[in-house]
Amino acid sequence: MAAANHPSAKNALIVGASRGLGLGLVETFLARGWRVTATQRNASPGLAALKSEALTIETADIDDDAAVSGLHDRLASQTFDLVFVVAGVATQAHDPLHAVPRQVAAQVYLTNAISPVRFAETFRDRLAPGGSLVFMSSILGSVGLNTSGGWENYRASKAALNTLVRSFAIRHQAEALSVVLMHPGWVRTEMGGAEADIDVATSVGGMADVIEARLGQPGTMYLDYRGETLAW
Numbered sequence: 001m002a003a004a005n006h007p008s009a010k011n012a013l014i015v016g017a018s019r020g021l022g023l024g025l026v027e028t029f030l031a032r033g034w035r036v037t038a039t040q041r042n043a044s045p046g047l048a049a050l051k052s053e054a055l056t057i058e059t060a061d062i063d064d065d066a067a068v069s070g071l072h073d074r075l076a077s078q079t080f081d082l083v084f085v086v087a088g089v090a091t092q093a094h095d096p097l098h099a100v101p102r103q104v105a106a107q108v109y110l111t112n113a114i115s116p117v118r119f120a121e122t123f124r125d126r127l128a129p130g131g132s133l134v135f136m137s138s139i140l141g142s143v144g145l146n147t148s149g150g151w152e153n154y155r156a157s158k159a160a161l162n163t164l165v166r167s168f169a170i171r172h173q174a175e176a177l178s179v180v181l182m183h184p185g186w187v188r189t190e191m192g193g194a195e196a197d198i199d200v201a202t203s204v205g206g207m208a209d210v211i212e213a214r215l216g217q218p219g220t221m222y223l224d225y226r227g228e229t230l231a232w
């Protein structure tokens with residue numbers, strides 16, 4: 001019996017998996033014997049190419065409450081050991097804040113900070129006992145570590161994500177949720193660019209190690225892909 005068909009195989013829901021780090025995480029968890037439900041906004045050639053019986057592909061835009069609710073309904077029979085909200089945008093990230101049109105800046109905040117936490121609120125009831133909820137943050141979301149500036153609006157959106165996730169976990173503290181805000185490293189993806197430090201395989205392998213090692217541990221941690229704790 002293939003590992004992923006085994007009744008004890010773990011289940012992951014990876015949100016924003018059409019390409020980049022999300023797609024890499026899907027490949028990695030499948031290779032580790034997990035069953036994976038992966039979401040895309042539009043048909044993803046990368047996901048379609050994986051052709052694994054352990055992979056289910058769903059479609060949802062995290063900014064669309066009706067789409068997220070529809071996804072929640074379609075996955076009604078399932079619980080997940082890992083819910084990982086990976087989706088994020090970096091629109092006009094290189095421009096100083098005053099050069100980013102208000103609507104563009106607000107949309108980055110909606111996608112990177114508001115929508116992931118709203119998604120978690122909707123899917124909280126689908127987290128299996130002993131499971132973890134992981135959000136893709138960034139070291140750029142650290143207020144304390146911001147000594148170099150740049151990426152102003154993106155930084156603020158990830159700092160907001162960190163703050164909103166901590167508030168979410170405190171609001172649900174009776175459930176002792178296992179929550180991670182993850183920094184994947186600076187990674188060579190469309191967002192990270194060709195000059196970034198590490199490749200997708202290094203980042204997603206590290207993140208999967210960190211997640212598997214602390215699956216279900218209560219508390220809210222801000223960690224990088226090597227398991228190092230970051231300053232808020």
Ligand SMILES: NC(=O)c1ccc[n+]([C@@H]2O[C@H](COP(=O)([O-])OP(=O)(O)OC[C@H]3O[C@@H](n4cnc5c(N)ncnc54)[C@H](OP(=O)(O)O)[C@@H]3O)[C@@H](O)[C@H]2O)c1
Nearest residue numbers: 016018019020021041061062087088138186187189191192
């Ligand atoms: N690369 C880095 O160095 C780095 C460093 C720190 C943090 N991060 C974070 O890691 C995450 C993934 O980044 P990446 O480097 O893999 O970037 P990427 O290649 O640009 O991929 C971004 C992913 O997010 C999806 N997405 C964007 N908006 C969405 C929405 N409203 N609903 C659903 N999916 C949406 C995209 O889907 P479409 O294909 O439909 O656009 C795509 O799958 C992001 O949260 C990013 O901020 C990246």
